[in-house]
Amino acid sequence: MEVFFSDDIGGGRCRLSPEESRHCVKVMRHRTGDEIHVIDGRGSMMDCRIEEASADGVVAVVSETHSGWGGHPYELVMAVCPTKNNERFEWFVEKAVEVxxxxxxxxxGDRSERKEYKIERACRIALSAAKQSLKGAVPAISAPVTVRDFIAGSSPDALRLIACCFDVGGPRISVCxxxxxxxxxRVExxxxxxxxxxxxxxxxxxxxGFVPVSLGASRLRTETAALTAVEAVYLRYME
Amino acid sequence: MEVFFSDDIGGGRCRLSPEESRHCVKVMRHRTGDEIHVIDGRGSMMDCRIEEASADGVVAVVSETHSGWGGHPYELVMAVCPTKNNERFEWFVEKAVEVxxxxxxxxxGDRSERKEYKIERACRIALSAAKQSLKGAVPAISAPVTVRDFIAGSSPDALRLIACCFDVGGPRISVCxxxxxxxxxRVExxxxxxxxxxxxxxxxxxxxGFVPVSLGASRLRTETAALTAVEAVYLRYME
Known part of the structure; x- marks a missing residue:
């Protein structure tokens, strides 16, 4: 199953971007009348029928909308310091979206070697991973903030965890x-x-109000630690 | 902390390979008398003192041996079909070793597109990841076998799980x-x-005797499914 993405939806129709349109028409060779599946990036997947199969802008009529498509029973915000090696952070983005x-x-953070982060590539990876793993919602990649600003803006009603490698006050408990x-x-x-x-x-x-947690006895790289936390939440809510 | 690897240990001394020796002497600039840490790949880490700092073959005297160094409270065998894109399987090897x-x-498998697999690169990645994540044991990468031969050779006293995307007999239960x-x-x-x-x-x-399990509602790539299973075991045994 292949899905396309559109953020231009209205009047019972969705329009694909030039890039998605080219892929739809030139690569997948879809024609007028074909059925395609389109996600809106906000949680829904729409069954559509192509009305205009143009490589510049495919227009498709929505026949049915499935909300909460490929969703999960929790709400997870991952605030992660970008790694020195950017590929490792991008790998985390792909895997976190899949899971x-x-x-x-x-x-x-105070000790971050990378003090800046451009989100454009990570946004593209998140979109691609959401389409590949059949999720209607494309996770948001925010502009970078300092650790302190993230803490100040966090939600008091969420379970907020900080994974650090040393004890703060008392001994840390495990993430589990x-x-x-x-x-x-909601978990942050x-x-x-x-x-x-x-x-x-x-x-x-x-x-x-953050709870200091340990991610277990293994010494994990930043991106592996971040994915381990995502997996812990995913597995915790698994039935 | 940096560790070296040696499989040439005896008489209270360990000898590093030419590659490890060059790294020790040329890159890390260690000299005779320096203390270094050496893993044997079978679970132990040795505190050593360099006796001969030669770039061809460092010899070090073992002062103390720590067994079960960086170990975990389970025994996990992951039998995974190599992915079409080899990088994805190698990524799994690195992350599985870390965790x-x-x-x-x-x-x-019957439906594997990749019918052969050369293990040399994966072995090097496993060694590098074990050193990086401070583990005394370097996981073994076996020569490839068919799914059927793996099943025939599996251990009846282990918890044996098969993660398939369809029900077999009754409905699958979750890996958790x-x-x-x-x-x-022991888990396989x-x-x-x-x-x-x-x-x-x-x-x-x-x-x-394998139990068919589901890895949850997300549609995971092969390598992500494999790592999710490793994480499920790691988190299950976490205190």
Whole structure:
């Protein structure tokens, strides 16, 4: 099954971008009258029939809309410090979208070697992974913020976790223990840079209500730690 | 902390290979008398002191041996069909080693597009990932076998799981449910190719005692499915 993406939907029709249109008509060789599947990136998948098969702009009539398509029973925000090697962060984006995430926030920590992050490529990877893994919602990749700003803007009603490699106040609990005791839906996870969070960042987070957690005994790279947290949430909500 | 690897240990000394020796002497600039850490690839890490700092063959005297170094409380065999795109399988090898796996068996299924697999690069990646993630044991990468031969050679006392995308006999249970009810240590997991297992393979596996499991609602690529199974085991045994 192949899906296309459109953010231009209205009047019972959706229009594909020039890039999606070329792929639809030139590569997949779709013609007027063909049935195609289109996601809106906000959670829905539409069964459509092509009305105009132009390589500049395919127009398709929506016959049915499936909301919550390929969704998951939780709401997960991953705030992750971009890795020095950008490929590793992009790999995380692809895998997190496949498994199930709602929002990825590149965060810059006190010890981040990478102080800037351009989100364009990550956005394209997220769109591609959502289409490939048949999800109606394309996770948002936010503009980067500092760890402190992320903490200040976090949701008090979410289960908020900070995965750091040292104890803050008391000893850390495992991510599994933190998740088991939570009955809500929204989880926010902070993952630090290669050099970990600073003590001040960890203290600021716990003072704001974040639970310091361990991701187990293995020494994980930043992107593996981030994916492990996504998997822990995915598996926790699995029936 | 940096570790070297040696499989030439005896008489209270370990000798590094020419490649490891060059890295030790030329890149890390170690000299006679320096302390280094060396893994034996079978679970132990040795504190050593360099006796001969030659770029052709470093010799170091072992002062202390730490067994079970960077180990985990389970024994996990991952039998995974290599992906068409080899990079994706190699990525799985790196990440599985980081998280914690004991053995990776490339398996060839009825519907595998890739019918052969050369293990040399995967072995190098496993060694590098074990050193990087501070594990004394380097997971074994076996020569490829068919899915049927893997099933025939599997251990009846292990929890054996086959992750297929269709029901076999009754409905599949989730990988989490299968793991929760198991009190042993050894887990063996079969992950199919892009086109899934054949019905005959799935039936052969269940007849031999494999439990058919689902990896949840997300549609995962082969390598992501395989890593999700590793993470499920890692998280299940986390305290």
């Amino acid at each position: 199930g995430v709602d929002s990825i926030v590149p965060v810059i 223990k933190a998740l088991v005791g939570f009955s809500g839906r 996870v902070l993952i630090g840079p290669e050099g970990d969070f600073s003590a001040v960042e960890a203290e600021t987070a716990t003072a704001a | 914690g796996v004991d053995s990776i068996v490339p398996v060839i 449910k299968a793991l929760v009810g198991f009190s042993g240590r 997991v079969l992950i199919g190719p892009e086109g899934d297992f054949s019905a005959v393979e799935a039936e052969t596996a269940t007849a031999a």
